[in-house]
Structure formats: C-alpha cells, structure tokens
Amino acid sequence: MVYLTRKCEFSASHYYHNPEFTEEENRRVFGKCANLNGHGHNYTLEVTVKGEVDPTTGFVVDLKNLKDILNREVVDALDHRHLNKEVPEFANQVPTTENLTIAIWKRLESHLRPARLHRVRVYELPDLFVDFYGET
Amino acid sequence: MKAHLTRRYIFSASHRLHSDELTEAQNLAVYGKCNSPYGHGHNYALAVTVSGQVDAKTGMICNLAELDETVRRQVLDRFDHVNLNLCSEFQDAVPTTENLSAVIFQILQQNFSAAHLEKVRLEETAMNSFEYSGS
Numbered sequence: 001m002v003y004l005t006r007k008c009e010f011s012a013s014h015y016y017h018n019p020e021f022t023e024e025e026n027r028r029v030f031g032k033c034a035n036l037n038g039h040g041h042n043y044t045l046e047v048t049v050k051g052e053v054d055p056t057t058g059f060v061v062d063l064k065n066l067k068d069i070l071n072r073e074v075v076d077a078l079d080h081r082h083l084n085k086e087v088p089e090f091a092n093q094v095p096t097t098e099n100l101t102i103a104i105w106k107r108l109e110s111h112l113r114p115a116r117l118h119r120v121r122v123y124e125l126p127d128l129f130v131d132f133y134g135e136t
Numbered sequence: 137m138k139a140h141l142t143r144r145y146i147f148s149a150s151h152r153l154h155s156d157e158l159t160e161a162q163n164l165a166v167y168g169k170c171n172s173p174y175g176h177g178h179n180y181a182l183a184v185t186v187s188g189q190v191d192a193k194t195g196m197i198c199n200l201a202e203l204d205e206t207v208r209r210q211v212l213d214r215f216d217h218v219n220l221n222l223c224s225e226f227q228d229a230v231p232t233t234e235n236l237s238a239v240i241f242q243i244l245q246q247n248f249s250a251a252h253l254e255k256v257r258l259e260e261t262a263m264n265s266f267e268y269s270g271s
Binding site: 095131 | 137138139140141142144145190192201
C-alpha cells in the first residue's frame with residue numbers, strides 16, 4: 001500500500017451563521033466569523049489517496065487524472081466563490097473548515113478508483129487545519 | 137461525522153539537557169552541545185490535534201476560541217520565555233522535547249474536555265519534531 005498526496009489551493013469567502021441561533025448566540029459561538037458581510041481565506045487542500053502500485057505504470061494513481069479531478073470537483077467549484085451563497089452544500093449548514101473538509105471528501109470519494117481516498121486535509125490558515133478520514 | 141482539527145502555536149524557551157544521574161563526562165557524551173552549562177533556547181512550534189463529532193448546529197468539533205484560551209493559559213503562559221529547567225515539571229525530569237511533549241499532552245488532557253485530545257506535536261527546530269499521543 002502506497003500513499004500519495006496532492007496539494008492545491010483555492011480562495012473563498014464565507015461567514016458563520018446558524019439561523020436557528022439568536023443573533024447573540026451566533027456572535028457568542030462564532031465570534032468575528034459571524035459578521036454577515038463575510039471574510040475570506042486562502043485555503044490549501046491536501047488530498048491523500050492510497051492503493052497498490054500498478055505493476056505496469058508504477059503509479060498508485062495517474063497524477064494528471066487526479067489533478068483534473070481536483071480542479072473539476074473542488075477548485076472550479078470553490079475558488080473565488082462565496083461558500084454560503086454559491087456552494088450548494090452550505091445552503092443549510094455552516095461552512096466551517098470541518099464541514100468544508102467533509103464536503104470535499106464527498107465530492108472526491110467516488111472519482112478516484114482504483115485508488116481510495118485516505119485523508120482530506122484543509123488548511124484555513126497555516127496554523128489551523130482539519131483532517132477527515134471518512135469516519136462516521 | 138468525526139473530524140480532526142489541528143491548531144499550531146509558537147513559544148520560545150531555554151533549557152539545558154543534563155541528568156543528575158549521569159557523570160559530567162556522561163552528560164557531555166549523551167547531550168553534546170545541549171549540555172552547555174548556561175543553556176540555550178528554541179522557538180518551539182506546538183501543534184495540538186483534537187478530534188470529535190462535528191456538531192450539526194455549529195459545524196465545529198469544538199470552539200476554537202476555547203482551545204486557544206486553554207493552550208494560552210495552561211501552556212504558553214507557563215512555558216513561553218522561561219527557562220524550562222526551572223519549571224516545576226522539570227525538577228525531576230530532563231527538559232528534552234520528548235518530555236516536554238508528554239508534559240504538554242498531560243496538561244491539556246487535564247484542562248481541555250471539549251474534544252478528544254489526539255496528539256501533541258512539538259517542533260524544536262525545523263529539523264526536529266516529536267509527537268506524543270498519551271501512551
């Protein structure tokens with residue numbers, strides 16, 4: 001089993017707001033992130049896939065295919081977007097880095113065969129990142 | 137859905153690696169330059185990883201401000217800009233980064249209950265890092 005990690009970047013805006021909370025609760029739970037005018041980040045995405053090395057190609061996964069999949073499923077959909085307003089996953093859930101990481105996993109999971117998705121890591125800042133391994 | 141969140145912090149401290157159970161010659165042989173009598177310092181980068189279910193209402197594993205506050209109060213205020221050899225935690229242990237990682241893990245485990253503490257990673261320099269997950 002070999003693990004391969006590919007990195008890419010996208011920039012997006014968001015705010016944190018739960019309509020079930022009062023304004024006071026939103027401010028208390030989400031702090032500055034509750035500002036409805038939004039703010040943005042340069043996100044770094046690391047996608048780790050795992051699989052057996054194909055004896056003919058020597059690849060776990062074709063890197064060009066992986067790059068195309070990341071661009072199509074993630075970067076084109078999220079880069080320079082407002083996550084709350086333009087990305088369907090966040091119509092009804094808060095676009096925290098936790099939820100964003102899980103949403104990216106779901107976007108990628110079915111496209112990587114015969115390799116399997118091992119980990120999705122999303123850096124919101126250089127000093128803050130979330131990992132998701134597909135655990136329920 | 138269970139996710140892992142990692143937050144990174146920086147602190148600076150000095151230390152001297154020296155064991156009272158070793159002779160002067162043994163200390164020098166084991167610790168080399170780190171045994172220099174007046175100590176030396178590092179900028180430590182601490183990465184704290186917690187895990188838990190993502191709360192459906194908040195979209196968060198835990199409140200980051202709460203984690204930051206706990207790390208600031210319990211770890212950074214204690215170890216930033218101090219001589220580790222003088223800290224109570226190192227009166228009977230050499231302040232290696234191995235021991236410091238374990239001490240920080242134990243401090244956070246006792247003081248942070250909003251999510252499961254998975255791992256503490258401590259970078260002593262860009263070339264050296266240590267991880268402790270509680271066993």
